[in-house]
Amino acid sequence: METFKYSLDKSSKKYVCPNCNKKTFVFYFNTASGEYLPSQYGRCDREQNCSYHNAPPKGKKAYLIEFLLLKQISSKAVKLTDINGLISIIPTSQILEHNMNSCYITEWYLKTSIINYQCNEFKYFNSENDSIINEVKNIKPPDAIKPSYHKLELLDEMYNNNPIQDNLTEYLKTVFSKDEVNNGILNYYGTGTNHFWNNATVFWQIDHKENIRGAKIMLYDKHTGKRIKEPYNHINWLHKAIKQPDFNLNQCLFGLHLIYEDYIKDIAIVESEKTAIIMSLFLPDYIWLATGSKGNFKYKLLEPLKRRNCFAFPDKGEFINWNKTASELSKKGFNIAVSNILEQTDFNNGFDLADYYLIENTIVNNN
Template sequence: MNSYRYSLDKSSTKFICPNCNKKTFVYYVDTVKGKYLSTDFGRCDREQNCNYHKAPPTGKRAYLIAFLSLKSITDKAYKLVDVNGVISIVPKSQILEQNANSCYISEWYLKTSTINYLSNESKYFNTDNVSFINEVKTIKPHDPIKPSFHSLQLQDKIIKEYDSQEYDDNLTTFLLSKFTFDEVQKATQNYYLTGANYFWNNATLFWQINHKEQIQACKIMLYNKLTGKRIKEPYNHINWLHNAIKEPDFNLNQCLFGLHLINEDYQKEIAIVESEKTAIIMSIFLPDFIWLATGSKSGFKIELLQPLKKRNCIAFPDKGEFNNWNTKATELNKQGFKIAVSDLLEKTNFNNGFDLADYYLID
């Protein structure tokens, strides 16, 4: 059992909470010195109304990672699928706390992983006796698991069900407020954009169809029909079709969104953005390009970009991502790719995360 140098006071003594000013605050105690820490380290007992909690800044720092699934694969490791569908093998010793749909993973491990974490909530765990061993390197690699595919029959069934409904998904409703019916219809048909009430009412389904016409995945997201923004509160509304239809053995292996379009015109230059929504919107604004989306910042990588190796491409990273994407493109170009990276959004005064669709939709 772990020993903790700092722990919440187990007595009934309460103090004034620095956040809500109620006498409901429990201090942290230094168990070695037998003294309270400074007055802002503690937890408010008003969990529903205040929820203030500040742990001492010592020990092992960990970040909150939301996941779609977390399965034990050996006595020392978990297979984690995060909300973007990225699969990681995480040593059990590095998961310091686990909840139903999220867990705290040590900063030490995250620095060596491909999991996005820097903007996530973090806290410290006072586990001085935890031994950090890189079990990832000791796990023997298994034979590659064959990717799963959704059937064309399933897609056709869902599309027909969607077409028979008397409503539009929230994203399509937003698009219709910005473009003509014919423009939206053409774009949504090109990308097989559909809606369904999986997980949330009026959600949008993004089919990931590869250049061989195989359906590698289908991402489900919920948008605000007035702003066109993804709903991220109180959590990121992202999930997957294989979870909705309960296929637990589905092996998620993503491809670029819109990849099926690259065979339609070999003369067109390919444009790459992060967001699926942005790819659809830009296909209306600038139809002379074939617009593809990585689905996430980390999706700009050789595994997904490989089918584009012989094509002329231009990438439009979101504001703040230019350096990362440009560095990766430089490495890929040494391997025979032909990818230019635009710094258009870096020249704007907008906040990080601003994307090309935002730029073109400005009134």
Template sequence: MENYKYTLDKTSKKFICPNCNKKSFVLYIDTETDNYLVDNFGRCDRETNCGYHKAPPKARKYFLIPFLCLKNMSDKVVQLTDINGFKFIIPKSQILEQQENGCWVSEWFLKNSTIFYLGNQSKYLNNDELVLVNTVIKRDKPPDLVPSFHSLELLNEMYFEKPHIDNLTTFLKRHFSQHEVFEVIQKYFITGVGHFWKNSTGFWQIDEKNKIHACKIMLYDESTGKRIKKPYNHINWLHKAFKDSEFKLSQSLFGLHLINEDYEKTIAIVESEKTAIIMSILLPDFIWIATGSKQNLKFELLKPLKKREVVLFPDKGEYSVWFERATELNKVGFKITVSKLIEQTNFGDGFDLVDYYLKL
């Protein structure tokens, strides 16, 4: 097992020494999280008059991993489904204890897995006696920044006052009527953007409370309607165009603001923003929403849809992943079904509903 490495705090902050009662005690810190260790692990700076030094013991570290589901697979392993819907097989020997919505997993195992854990709550256990040795407390730090939002005035300025031509809208006009294109542009606030690339398109991520989380910028080919991916993937964000280093991106589903327009309609979810836009023209009986990426099909982003009927339309090759995530989400109250329409076609991986309906 690995010994966790600590170091004495290199800042000027001192605490009361437990031996000499002078404010000369330097605590050890966790070098990964930059947090203090408690239980008087540290060294007194009064080396001549005191010299007290208590180093952290060799210990095993455990992190609390939240889960949607923890399922016994055998007498030796469990299957953990994390809060984003990803599944992991974990040996029971690496789990210290289980709580209602989380379990403590050893750092040794986590370092050799793909489970994200460094920001999670942790504790240390003596290797020999397996009893709690110390806990972690936060150092004095500024509070985390709250998520940032764009203003309605900015959207109004870019959408209404300073419109730009964009290649995606040009493509839409070649396949649909002027009225259909006008309506869908208004519905999703499709915006021509002059930043990064000429004739690029801005996709505003507006939530169900009309808060603007972000504006994703992408470049399309006006003839094919395909995204430009060579010589690199043409994707960026509006806050980066403004060089706003303090903007804290917190994404929302694209089209989420539409769910309040009709409480009876089923929500249809696809991956691509372009696909959601086009399918809202072709099949208007659904409210079409896009995740923007396959990784965004997760609890935090889908939470506003928990009481609605939802149908997922995964791209070709993604059916099994989206089906597994839907299954886990349904266990916590969602009402999600997954369409096999594209998976049953002869299309190659990555094709979606637009390819199916427009035969692009």
């Protein structure tokens, strides 16, 4: 049974209520010392007619956060890596209690952080000496919102019944043979669309259970193969184009549907969907997957790869972040080696593995 530091007096003593002026007011007292709190703290017993209640302050509210690593980096801050691999720098003053693998962090700090905490256990701490002064509550997590899926008929309609040639495919045919491009696009169910922009490319996110989780639409230049970023970044989603406002997008790795087709092949991970397709043509001995963004190299999306041998090729400038994530995930049984090959080039940040191979291919062909 939980013992609270402050509790309402359970004796028959009653005092004048400051709200209704009836002798129905019950004081709070300190359960440790037995002393009454100042007279403004209490509750009126006339719950229907008055219902006045002035509870003593609870102190600092803090949530229990599980972590993989908690490291002191200065006298005023620690580095915390949570169970999802997210890294946060937290003021020491905001960690009110900790043990080997969890700690209580103030709600005030968590509201400004990227740490998921709202369904976690919480309790209150006295702001003077960090002793517990109120109850511990286990909050029932809210019902998870089920992910939405596109119907297979939609993919079939766009891929087979109403095909549209997209600019990216046109560009790839200037680098590879027509058969190579058709086979590469087929593996990923690449399709064209005129939604949002003419001759755009649809990248279908199909998970390892063959659920179609989403479809990203992007526009490329058919002469250079580069994304159109002016006057704005040409990226959108199919569920918005076909007007499904309640579609709950729950992304997976691009190409994830391929991982069970060959258990012998190692898996290679890049950021861009275009890069995954191009590298599958250059190096078909790997299963090529894409995160879709640098921030999607994380546990939630990588979880289906836990028992596979993986190699990650981050864009230039992102090696340190991806390598840190891979190191943390290795503690959970992942086997992901992160390559720094692009960090050794003279190109600008954002340069990716497809750029590297396309340049090498051009040099070889010119010679």
